[in-house]
Every structure is written in structure tokens, then in C-alpha cells.
Amino acid sequence: MGTISRGFTGRRSSADAKLPPGQYLTTDFPVLSAGPTPHIPLDRWEFVIDDGTNVLRKWDWKSFRELPTETITVDIHCVTRWSKLGTSWEGVSIDTMLADVKTDASHAMARSYGDYTTNLPLKDLRNKQAWIAFRFDGKDLAPEHGGPARLLVPHLYFWKSAKWVRGITLMHQDKPGFWESLGYHIYGDPWREQRYSGDE
Amino acid sequence: MSSHTYEYLDGNAAAGELSKIFTMDVTAAEGQCANCGAKRRFAEAHLYMQAPGVVARCAVCEHVLLRLVSARQRMFLDARGMTYLRLDM
Amino acid sequence: MWRVGTVIALHDETTTARTITFEVPDWPGHVAGQHVDVRLTASDGYSTVRSYSIASAPNSDGRVELTVERLPNGEVSPYLTQELAVGDRLELRGPIGGWFVWHTEQTEPIQLIAGGSGIVPLMAMIRSRASAASTAPFRLLYSVREPGAIFYRDELLALSDRNHSVSIAYAYTRATPKDWPRPPSRIDATLIANTTWPSNLVPTCYVCGPTSFVESATDLLIAFDNGRDKIRAERFGPTGERK
Numbered sequence: 001m002g003t004i005s006r007g008f009t010g011r012r013s014s015a016d017a018k019l020p021p022g023q024y025l026t027t028d029f030p031v032l033s034a035g036p037t038p039h040i041p042l043d044r045w046e047f048v049i050d051d052g053t054n055v056l057r058k059w060d061w062k063s064f065r066e067l068p069t070e071t072i073t074v075d076i077h078c079v080t081r082w083s084k085l086g087t088s089w090e091g092v093s094i095d096t097m098l099a100d101v102k103t104d105a106s107h108a109m110a111r112s113y114g115d116y117t118t119n120l121p122l123k124d125l126r127n128k129q130a131w132i133a134f135r136f137d138g139k140d141l142a143p144e145h146g147g148p149a150r151l152l153v154p155h156l157y158f159w160k161s162a163k164w165v166r167g168i169t170l171m172h173q174d175k176p177g178f179w180e181s182l183g184y185h186i187y188g189d190p191w192r193e194q195r196y197s198g199d200e
Numbered sequence: 201m202s203s204h205t206y207e208y209l210d211g212n213a214a215a216g217e218l219s220k221i222f223t224m225d226v227t228a229a230e231g232q233c234a235n236c237g238a239k240r241r242f243a244e245a246h247l248y249m250q251a252p253g254v255v256a257r258c259a260v261c262e263h264v265l266l267r268l269v270s271a272r273q274r275m276f277l278d279a280r281g282m283t284y285l286r287l288d289m
Numbered sequence: 290m291w292r293v294g295t296v297i298a299l300h301d302e303t304t305t306a307r308t309i310t311f312e313v314p315d316w317p318g319h320v321a322g323q324h325v326d327v328r329l330t331a332s333d334g335y336s337t338v339r340s341y342s343i344a345s346a347p348n349s350d351g352r353v354e355l356t357v358e359r360l361p362n363g364e365v366s367p368y369l370t371q372e373l374a375v376g377d378r379l380e381l382r383g384p385i386g387g388w389f390v391w392h393t394e395q396t397e398p399i400q401l402i403a404g405g406s407g408i409v410p411l412m413a414m415i416r417s418r419a420s421a422a423s424t425a426p427f428r429l430l431y432s433v434r435e436p437g438a439i440f441y442r443d444e445l446l447a448l449s450d451r452n453h454s455v456s457i458a459y460a461y462t463r464a465t466p467k468d469w470p471r472p473p474s475r476i477d478a479t480l481i482a483n484t485t486w487p488s489n490l491v492p493t494c495y496v497c498g499p500t501s502f503v504e505s506a507t508d509l510l511i512a513f514d515n516g517r518d519k520i521r522a523e524r525f526g527p528t529g530e531r532k
Contacts, residue, residue, distance in 0.1 A: 001330060001334050001336075002291065002328055002330040002336055002380050003291075003293050003330060003378055003379070003380050004330050004331070004332055005329040005330055005331070005368075005377070005378075005379055006374075006377050006378075007368070007372045007373075007377075008329045008330070008331050008368050008372070009331050009335075010329070010331055010335055010337060010364055010365075011364040024335060028362070081335075
């Protein structure tokens with residue numbers, strides 16, 4: 001540990017709440033990005049589920065917004081160690097979006113506008129664990145936080161909740177995405193502190 | 201293709217992190233983007249420092265030049281986005 | 290590698306900006322334009338790093354001066370500008386940077402363009418020029434919100450009164466001094482034409498400030514036929530903080 005800076009506490013709140021190991025509570029909503037914010041006009045936005053060869057389902061913004069939505073309140077945990085509790089979102093459950101999709105795929109790669117990707121087991125996207133979220137805290141999701149829509153998978157570290165999501169590619173074996181290919185954990189469970197590859 | 205907003209820093213901002221790996225100054229090094237061929241000093245790269253890692257992008261085409269992750273006792277470096285980086289002794 | 294610096298002096302530049310003087314044993318020396326990374330560690334081990342340009346001229350006393358602007362929602366700048374006291378110790382890494390630097394051996398005309406807290410590394414260059422008794426022709430275009438936001442005000446005033454000194458032009462973007470001929474506005478082509486070195490003198494240009502300011506100033510310099518290779522820039526974040 002480095003030399004202690006007398007009187008420095010940083011932007012953190014006292015943690016009475018139970019947090020995953022190594023996390024700090026924050027009251028703001030840091031913006032972390034690996035690239036420029038894409039600005040996608042809604043009349044060009046689309047979300048595609050494919051299997052790497054064939055398009056299985058596709059929505060434009062209008063048809064996407066006709067899907068049933070849910071409002072959820074969840075805790076989010078970033079691998080850079082900040083956690084934000086009780087965040088409220090509105091989105092479409094991935095269960096809804098996969099409803100008519102017949103697949104024996106085991107994994108999925110979420111793809112974003114820009115070049116970001118992140119991989120997950122398909123079962124982590126099912127069973128009320130994941131959403132395509134388009135509203136945060138009662139307002140349209142701001143571009144710097146992933147708007148018009150982002151993936152929301154709160155049970156994993158937040159790098160898996162791909163901003164500016166544009167689709168999911170179903171896969172029969174796991175493949176690392178943008179951060180997973182450079183030292184981050186392939187799965188990323190914050191409660192087991194799976195930050196980096198090699199962490200158990 | 202240039203950014204509409206100015207959310208990036210430049211190569212100077214990553215120099216401290218990169219000094220853990222490079223013994224020579226990286227900011228003055230000329231690099232060539234493997235995507236569009238542009239040759240620029242690393243100081244001119246668009247740096248996104250606020251991610252789980254450092255991402256340097258080409259100022260001309262925004263293609264990823266270099267990524268760096270500090271993972272406890274290890275660092276991961278991906279420099280595939282540059283055809284070369286020329287460091288002057 | 291991190292060295293521990295001890296705060297030996299504090300000086301307010303404006304109501305929101307403070308210069309901190311560190312004494313750093315084994316400081317290897319620096320060149321004007323370089324910066325340091327500062328690491329702060331809370332008692333529970335939480336730590337964070339920020340970059341700050343060195344404001345002081347190269348010296349052999351192991352002294353490093355930083356000028357820090359307090360940002361309204363900053364995590365670190367409120368601590369550095371309000372809490373940090375003489376005698377406190379912080380970790381510094383550096384000096385960092387080999388491109389955005391001015392060496393005293395340089396003799397060509399130098400054009401400095403500062404946006405807000407971007408003045409800090411350029412001031413190190415101005416101070417370096419003075420302490421080396423260089424006669425390299427320097428011009429500074431310093432853009433600030435309003436007169437109260439000027440760093441190093443008295444020092445800059447004194448410089449502009451002397452021969453062989455730095456020629457300074459100010460641009461105010463929100464509020465001007467009384468009877469100022471130019472209404473509050475960002476730097477533009479007219480200002481560049483009137484206050485900067487003509488490009489046929491082939492000046493080396495140093496531009497520093499928030500990213501949007503740097504891109505705008507750089508575009509203007511290029512429009513006035515300065516070569517891209519003659520322009521060196523250092524970009525701070527949109528709010529002026531480098532993290």
C-alpha cells in the first residue's frame with residue numbers, strides 16, 4: 001500500500017450496505033468508456049440476434065419499443081471498484097427478446113455500436129437476469145451512459161453491461177470479448193471477486 | 201471520422217502508466233495506425249483513460265492503437281493496432 | 290517509481306486554484322512542459338491517481354510546484370486545494386513526457402496558447418526561459434473565463450513590462466475587464482491573426498487546455514499555415530481535469 005495521504009477519503013460513502021469484496025460505494029455515476037460516444041439516430045438503430053451466420057431476430061426502435069417493458073431496481077458493481085446501489089432502470093427483458101428464438105447455443109457475444117464486445121454464458125442472459133435498458137432513473141438513457149439502449153446484466157461486473165448495444169451473437173463455445181481478451185475474467189462474478197483472468 | 205464530442209485525452213495522459221513498461225518516452229514516439237496508415241506522434245493519440253484499462257485510438261480513424269490493463273501484479277498490453285511505434289533513443 | 294514529496298508551501302493563485310510546492314528528495318530534475326502523476330491513498334487502502342503539469346522551472350533544489358484548480362465535483366482537487374497542508378506527504382511519479390516539452394537550447398520563436406488551467410505547463414516554459422536567460426522570442430495567448438481566473442497574474446504582468454520578455458495577449462470568454470475592446474468570446478481567427486507569430490517565422494507552438502479548446506486552437510493554427518508537426522498539444526479533460 002502506498003504512503004497514506006492524511007485526510008484523503010475520496011468520493012465514497014460509508015459502507016453500511018453489504019458490498020462485494022473490494023468494492024466502494026459511490027453516490028455519483030462515473031462514466032467509463034473505451035472509445036468515443038456513438039450517436040445513433042433512432043431511425044437507424046436496430047438490435048439483431050444472430051448465430052454468426054443467420055439473422056434470427058431483428059428489431060428497429062419502433063418494434064423494440066412495442067415490446068413489454070419492466071422497471072427494475074438493481075445494484076451495479078464496476079470492476080474499477082465502485083458500486084452503486086438501488087439504481088432504477090426500465091428495459092425489455094432478454095427473456096422476452098429470446099422468446100421465439102430456438103437455439104442450442106451455450107454462449108453469447110453482446111455487440112455494440114463502436115467496436116465494443118463482451119461475452120457471457122447464454123444462461124446468464126435468461127431467467128430475469130438481463131435486460132436491454134433504455135431508461136435510467138426515470139429519464140431516457142443518456143448517450144454517455146449507453147443510450148439509446150444498453151445491455152444490463154447486474155449480477156456480473158458492469159463491463160458486461162455493454163453500452164450502445166446493437167445485438168447478440170449466439171455461440172456454441174465461449175469467446176472472449178474486448179476486455180476479456182486482455183486480462184479480465186471470462187465470467188466476472190463480483191461476489192467471487194472474479195476481476196481478472198486466473199481469479200477463482 | 202472525428203469525434204463529435206471531446207471526451208478523450210491524449211497520449212500524454214497515458215505516459216505515466218506506460219512508463220511501467222517502456223523505459224523510453226512514448227509520447228514523442230511516432231506510430232503508424234494499422235487501420236488507416238496515419239503516422240502520428242503517440243502524444244496525439246486519443247486516449248480513453250476512464251475504462252477498466254487504457255485505450256489509445258487513432259486521431260484520424262478512431263481505430264484502437266493500443267490497450268493496456270493493469271491486473272494486480274500483471275500488465276496486459278495489446279499493441280496490434282499499430283504497424284510500428286518508433287521510439288528514439 | 291513513486292517518490293514521496295513533502296508539501297513545503299501553499300499559495301492561492303485564484304479563489305479556486307492553489308499552487309503547491311513539494312520538496313522531493315532524489316528528484317531527478319525535469320524539463321518545462323513535463324507533468325507528474327500524484328497518487329493519493331486513503332487509510333483503508335483506496336487509492337487514485339491524477340496527472341498535474343509541473344509549474345516550476347527546472348531547478349536543482351528538488352522542488353516541484355503544481356498548480357491545481359478545484360473542480361466543483363472533483364474527487365481529488367478539493368482535497369489538494371483545501372485540505373492538504375504544509376508538512377503533508379504525497380506520492381509523485383515522474384517527470385513524465387518527452388514531446389510536450391521546451392528545452393532551453395531551443396532558439397526558434399515559440400507560440401504558447403493556454404486555455405484555462407492549460408497555462409500551467411506553459412508557465413513552466415516561460416519560467417524556464419527566464420531562469421536560463423534565454424532570448425528565444427515567446428508569445429503567449431492566454432484564454433480565461435474572466436479576469437479573476439488568471440493564474441500567475443503579477444508574474445505575467447511583470448514579464449510583459451520588460452524588454453526581451455514574453456509578449457502576452459489575453460482572451461476572455463465570459464466576462465472582460467472594464468472597457469475591454471473585445472466582447473467575451475472564444476479564441477477565433479481574428480485573435481490568432483492579431484496576436485500570434487506569423488506562420489512564415491515557423492514558430493513551434495504549444496497548446497494546452499481542455500480537449501475542445503486544444504482542437505479548436507490547433508485547427509486555427511493549421512488554418513494559418515502552421516505545419517501540424519510544429520504544433521504540440523496537451524489535452525486536459527472536458528472539465529480541465531486529467532484523469
